Amino acid sequence: MAPNPTGLRKGLTSYGDPGFSLFLRKAFIKGAGYTDGALDRPVVGIASTGSAYNPCHGNAPQLLEAVKRGVMLAGGLPMEFPTISIHESFAAPTSMYLRNLMSMDTEEMVRAQPMDAVVLIGGCDKTVPAQLMGAASAGIPSIQLITGSMLTGSHRGERVGACTDCRRYWGRFRAGEIDDDEVGEVNDQLVASVGTCSVMGTASTMACIAEALGMTVPGGASPPAVTADRMRVAEQTGTRAVQMARDGLSIDKVLTPAAFENAMRVLLAIGGSTNGIVHLTAIAGRMGLDVDLDALDRVGRETPVLLDLKPSGQHYMEDFHRAGGMATLLRELRPLLRLDALTVTGRTLGEEIEASGPGFDQDVVRPIARPIYPQGGIAVLRGNLAPGGAIIKQSAADARLMEHEGRAVVFENLEDLAERIDSDDLDVTADDVLVLKNIGPRGAPGMPEAGYLPIPRKLARAGVKDIVRMSDGRMSGTAFGTIVLHITPESAIGGPLAHVRNGDRIRLSVRAREIALLVSDEELARRAEASPVVAPTAGRGYRKLFLETVTQADQGVDFDFLRAAKTMGKVPE
Structure with a gap:
């Protein structure tokens, strides 16, 4: 043969x-000036996601050159090709709506074009999960290159960075604490360079998760976008891709159950974005693995938050890099990790931690005996309001509100929220629970990051900084507050959230991992019969495909036909 x-x-x-x-x-191809000698080398495809609409990937041209250099130094032939690029602030209705499309683009272009390995260049929130999802389905040797975080800026002597500080200053502006001139000034400083958000938002979370999965070269998560360290990582990535091609180190040998367990430990220990759960679930689904939310919660109870980064702490990604990056964190987490997990280097995670050396004194990664928060940053909630589960970023919530019962103040959709949230006539107090419906996977569509409901203006002006909020949508990893997210099943397909009414009592108990609507099952059934929900549909195009095939949050909001046909088990075990 x-x-x-x-x-x-x-x-x-x-x-x-x-x-x-x-x-x-x-x-x-010879028309482009290639010789037979060049064409006989291993071919490394480089998925380029540079775009004028994506400042998070503003360093893509420099990264491309460094990757190509690394490929050629190792004796390979680099071949860049474009794919969809998605930026959080420039994608309507939401970047999540296009994540699966980008994953399909990535998968099909990797399959369609001749390459022995592929380098995936991504950074902004949905680009890294989309690339890992597509590569997982394509199956060839694959390695992730993170674009890197932006630098921090300075506003009137205060260090600031996107986008936790964006939300903080906007909240102050809504409360009347700062004026138009100052909010304009800080707007010039929040994003001091190209690159992804400088806090532990979704982009930084996915960067750390990619390294924890073993999908980047060691140290690939933390170097800022505009540094020489980031360029050297890019060169190393190109060099490593050639060796992976020669060794046949395909992605299924890296994305194993052990790798996903490690990624989940890291997600919890860094106080990572709640979006990380959805993305990890989607990537795992492409490998035939289901994420067990209850097991994840059990793991979270024994995995403390160690990383002192906003919004759970005080520092920024460039501080994390100076503190040794992921090597420092993994060294502390070592007793909890699956050290036998293989990485793209061909060595195990345990071997890479050992090779990283003994570490040094720093104040960004806490020792496991002195954590930022005693449990993992994310807790899984269940109850009659969320039979399929919901989550809360407990490390970024107000401790006083995590055991709370209040009156529901309901908004039926985003339009209703926009129309009434700032009204002085809104019947709301700081003890109430804000409820937003119809922002789930099908409801919006695309599960937008609207779960970070603003504090009603009249409460903000009165000095209220947090209030319990809940929805079937998502929240940016840069956001903070006592906010319940990913309520499943979503309201747009008839989940219990659809039948919450103004004045209902809702109980939140993070200690008991409960989110309960204090209404009888019989009353809920009567409401469902009286007001049946008709799920949204579309007549054509990508929206039709999305609405007909997208799964719920507990399945990763992926398209059902893109998940692996055979279920290989659950993670964590």
Whole structure:
């Protein structure tokens, strides 16, 4: 039997004559000036996501050159190709709506074009999970290159960075504490360079998760975008991709149950974004693995938050990098990790931790005996309001509100919220519970980051800084507050949230992991019969595909037909 084809011989275009297909392919590529010697090397595809609409990827041209240099130094042939690029602030209705489309684009272009390995360049929130999802389905040797975080700025002597400080200053502006001039001044300083958010938002969370999964070179998560360290990581990534191609180190050998357990430990220990759960669930689903939310919560009870970064702490990503980055964190977490998990280096996570050395004194990663928060940053809630589960970022919540019962103040959708939240006539107190419906996967559509409901203006002006809020949507990892998210099933498909009414009593108990609507089952059934929910539909295009096939939050908000056909088990075990 002939060996599997490699390089330009892979995936020949169908012309009915394989010899002619290769002859034609080589003729066209030679038109770009390539020699036969170059074309005989291992081919490394480089998924380029540079875009004028994506300042988080503003350093992509420099990263591309560094990756190419690394590939050529290792004897490979680099071939860059474009894919969809998604930025949080420039994608309507929400970036999450397009994540699955980007994953399909990535998967199909990796499958369609000849490459022995692929380097995935991503950084902004949905780009890294989309690339890992697509690569997991494509199955070839794959390695992630993070674009890196932005630098911090300074406003009137205070260090600031996107986007926790964006939300903090906007809250002060809504409360009348600062004026138009000052909010304009700080707007110039919040994003001091290209790169992803400088706090532990979703982008930084996914960077750390990618390294914890073993999908980056060691130290790949933390270098800021505009540093020489980031460029060296890019060169190392290109070099490593060539060796992965030669060794046949395919992605299924890296994305194992052990790798996902490590990633979940890291997500909890860094006080990571709640979005990380949705994305990890989607990536795991592409490998035939289901995420067990109850097991994740049990793991969270024994995994403390160690990373002192906003919004759970005080520092920024560049501080984390100076403190040794993921090596420092993994060293502290070592007793809780699956050290046998293989990484893209061909060595295990345990071997990489050992190779990172003994560490040094720093104040960003706490010792496990002196954590920022005694449990993992995220807790899983259940109850009659969320039979499929809900989550709360407990490390960024107000401790006084995590055991709370209050009156529901209900907003039916985003339009209703926008119309009434700032009204002086809104019947609301600081003891109430704000409830927003119809922002789940199908309801919005795309599960937007609208779960961070603003404090009603009249309460903000009275000095209220937090109030219990809940929805079937998501929240930016840069946000903070006592906010229940991902209520499943969502209201748009008839979940219990759809039938919450103004004045209902709701009980939140993070200690008991409970979110309860204090209404009888019989009353809920009567409401459901009296006001049946009709799920949204669309007549054509991507929206039709999305609404007909998207799964709920506990399944990763992926398309059902993109998950692996065979279930291989659950993580964590």
